[in-house]
Amino acid sequence: MFAAAENLSLREVKAYRDFYHSMVICQVFPGQLGDPTHNPFFPIDNATSWMTSHGYQLYLGHDDRAVLAFPWAPEDASTKQLKAYRQNLEILGDEYLDHPFFSLENSKAWINLVAFQAYMDMHFGEFHSIPNSRVPSRASSFVGSRASSRASLVPSSRASSPVSACPDSRPSSAMSFSEVIEIYDSDDPNDLNPWGEPPPPVLIPKVEEPPLPDKSTTLIPAAPARGPSQQRKGKGKEKAKQISITRQLKVDEILDIPKVPDTWDVPRQPTAYRLDASEYLHLLQTEEKQTMAFDTFIRSQDQDSWTGSTGHSKGDVNVSGFTSDPNEKLWSRRCQFRCNGVETCEFFDPALLADCERYEPDYEAMSGLFNHEMDATEDEAAFPAGVISRFYSRIMSSKCKIECDGTPILVRRSKGADKYGKKHFVGCSKWSPAEQFDHLYWPIDGNIDEDTLHHIIDGCIKPGRIVPRPCNTEMLIFIPVDSEYSHQAIVILRQPHNHPVHPKSKPSADDLAKLGTAVRAAGVTGLTVQKLIDAHRISSAPSTSTIYGGRLTERSPALTDKRRLRDLIGREKKKEHPHGMGWEGVLYQLNTREVKLTRSERYIHTAMSKNGFRLVVTMHPQIVRFIHRILSLNIDYTFKRVEGKMNEWEVAGFLDRFKKRITFGSLYCDTATREAFSQLFTELFDTIRLVTGEILKLAPFFPDAACRVIILDGEVPQAQGLADFLAVYNNPEISGIHTRDPVILLASCLKSCNPHFERFIATSTNSLHIYQGQP
Structure with missing residues (x-):
């Protein structure tokens, strides 16, 4: 005791x-x-x-x-x-x-x-x-x-x-x-x-x-x-003259680096890296015009992924090394992170990375691992079990088009074997005639053995899970608390990585800044990923290669991902159209920008909501002035939704002057009813009159009209809507037509194209009603 x-x-x-x-x-x-x-x-x-x-x-x-x-x-x-x-x-x-x-x-x-x-x-x-x-x-x-x-x-x-x-x-x-x-x-x-x-x-x-x-x-x-x-x-x-970073942390040397690297070297001896972002502070600005914390920016540029603490006031310390004076100390925030490592399949051979110690980027090791994966994939295709396994994995990862808790099963074909001799297909256990097109359907490939597939469908194959492989590499970052020096940092890395370097799949802030410049220079209207990549081929377009100093995908391999480019173009479009590209965006554009322009400069002319439907009229004034010279007005209701429930109504015609088909305007509507189509025709003709200064004349309603006919597809409500419009459009004193019967008026100027006639008329001859009205 x-x-x-x-x-x-x-x-x-x-x-x-x-x-x-x-x-x-x-x-x-x-x-x-x-x-x-x-x-x-x-x-x-x-x-x-x-x-x-x-x-x-x-x-x-x-x-x-x-x-x-x-x-x-x-x-x-x-x-x-x-x-x-x-x-x-x-x-x-x-x-x-x-x-x-x-x-x-x-x-x-x-x-x-x-x-x-x-x-x-x-x-x-x-x-x-x-x-x-x-x-x-x-x-x-x-x-x-x-x-x-x-x-x-x-x-x-x-x-x-x-x-x-x-x-x-x-x-x-x-x-x-x-x-x-x-x-x-x-x-x-x-x-x-x-x-x-x-x-x-x-x-x-x-x-x-x-x-x-x-x-x-x-x-x-x-x-x-x-x-x-x-x-x-x-x-x-x-040796006793080591450099003190904190009271308890010393290093052999401090290295100045001009910019944040995309892959850090892990020093073999105690070393600190000193960073100063004075020359590239603009890269720390976010899209919301806020300044990104320097430690966040450092991690965002790294191909490796890090997790940990960004510091706390209780952990703040006095840090020297920001200047050449060893006695000058700044009160700093201490951030400590650990590498997230890599993720592998649970069946991955751990021996491939057992001896991996990465201090410096080794791209040969990364290439070797990539080639090993390609070899394994190629070898897998040579084995029948591998073919069946991949087919099985595709089946199990697919889903029905509707919410369904059914499971994939083998279903016998009702009409016998297909051309490959397969008597079954893979369907859903919850299939029903009422939902026959809403559940998954997989025909069995010709190189798949049905008996083996029937066996593994019962649960003999389990797809491998993706599991994390932790890494022990640590990163210490000291950031001055004083905002005057917050663009400086001392970075210290400890212990080597246990995995090869990552491919350059994350673009740097400089790459993104240049890409934003290229997108804005090309203009977001109608801009696509391929147009952006091929901008250097278009003499009239700003060259992306000039901004980048070379072809975009060559100068920045991380931007070979077209989805990333598509997302960036989308963000730039959102900046141009902050309220989006839908109905709210159209109203914002019309009420804040288009109203300030003259009729001859506007693109959006009408946006209206009436009786439960929405309608938008767009035209290029410099093009629509040629509409009075066409012989026929071709209107195609595309039934292709461009935004939400909005469908495009394309108005076009052939101009002998240019020997080509010209689109004069596009109208958009979220309803395909008789009333909606009647309003579409009304707004179309009113806009043409306001923009060009004269009414679009149709024969036989105007004797001197150039346009002989309106060609529509076989949509019945569309034809009915045109008939209702013609009843108002017709002036008997000019046309000499005194009937107000919509069908008679419609027959005088409506035509349907051959594909629509064959699709909707010729196949319905038994149910056609012959009109017996009087003129």
Whole structure:
């Protein structure tokens, strides 16, 4: 029982119990022993029952900044040695020695590696080390300052014993191990060596044979002071001039890089990258005219994907290295990220990436992995099982056109075998005659064996899942909190990637900025992806290759994805038309822009909503003026929805002047009723009169008319709507036609094209009604 624990302050007892949470690898107790829900729990109220003088000596004598290595591992020791260590070390109170938590099976959770190393060196073999005197231990700084309260707690033999410390993993020929202190600015105690994998155990040549302490002495006492003859010279003195980034983080050098790279090099030695975005601040502007955080911009440019914390005010630190003055520090936000790695199929061979360590981009390795995938795909096609497997996967990934919880099944063909001799097809279990075209349908390919497919349809094949493969590479980014310097950053990367470099599938901000310039130069109206790519072939169009300094897809491989280009064109169109390309966008365009133009300059002439339908009239004034010279007016209701329920009504005619068919205007309507078509004809003729200054004359209603006929498709409501319009259009005093019968008026100027006549008239001769009206 450690009665002296009652004289320690609450802070001191907590620090002793929470020794595991310090940023060093050694420990007295695991951190969970301070959790009230854990069994056992070391309560501060009863510290005398679980603290011991030997354990407290170990805590006080420990050097926080020593770099450790452990030739003796607990896994290599015998159970007899482990029991002797647990009994003789005496860091536990008697009542805890037999607790299951401190069993040998759980030794990894509670063994103190530092104490275990010293114990094994003393009893089973020597482990020599060079003490590190540059940093005082707790015993020299903490106890010395309070000698009056601690003198009775710590045995005096502590000060004369050697420190059990471990050297750095760098070669001993470069410098002595005590010359450099490796400090890892991380909360993870397992990350001893942040610049790579943990170093292998190193045995150090014995400098001096220290006397073995007896059991009454502390196992890890304070480090003795180094004498004048032991001061470091030469390379060690030069190495000591490491650059401090934070109080606990040092690097060998700082490299200035002009712009954010698309793939970062992971340095093999402690190195920091310094960035300054002063020259490209415009690239940090978002589409909403806001400035992107610099750390967000850095990650957005990287082909690798990162996740983690963008910092918190409690984690802000003073950081040097932003300027050439090492003493100048800026209060900075600390961002810490970890690489997301890659995603692979669950059946992926892990041996392909088992030895992968990427410090610098290796595009040959990426190409090799890609070729391996292509080879596997090619080989798969050569095996019958592979063919069936792919066909099965396509079936299982397909869905019905409607909401359906049915499953794919083999259905016997009602008309016998098809031309490939297949007697079945793949259908849905919920198929019904009423929904015969709404469920999935897969004919069986000629190279598929029906019997084998019938077997695997019952569930013998399971498609592979995509699973993540984590990566341990870390990225630290320090961004000044002061907005005046927020465009600067210090970036530090640790540990190599465990996967090859990614293909350049993510365009940089500079690429996107140039692409936006090219899109705006070409104009978004009618712009398509192919037109943008081929703009350099059109002499009258701004050249995309001039803006890019070459063909777009060659200068930026990430923009070979046409969907990405289509999305960007869509965003530029949204900027041009902020209310979209639908009905709301048409009203906005008409009421804010078109009304400011004269009739001869407008494109949108009418947008109206009437009796449950919507109608839009568009015309090019410089083209429609030639409509008075056509011999026939051709109107095609396309039944192709261009936006929502809106269908296009195309008005065209053949002009002998140009020897070509010309589209004079397009009308849009969301309804195909008689009333809607009547209104379409009314708005069409009214707009032609307003734009050209004269009415479009039709024979026989005007004797001097050039246009002889209106050609429509076989839509009955469309013909009825024209008839209703003609009843108003006809002026008996001019035409000499005094009947108001719509059908008679319609017969005088309506024609249907041959395809529509054959499709809708010739096939309905048995049901035709012969009109017997009187003129």
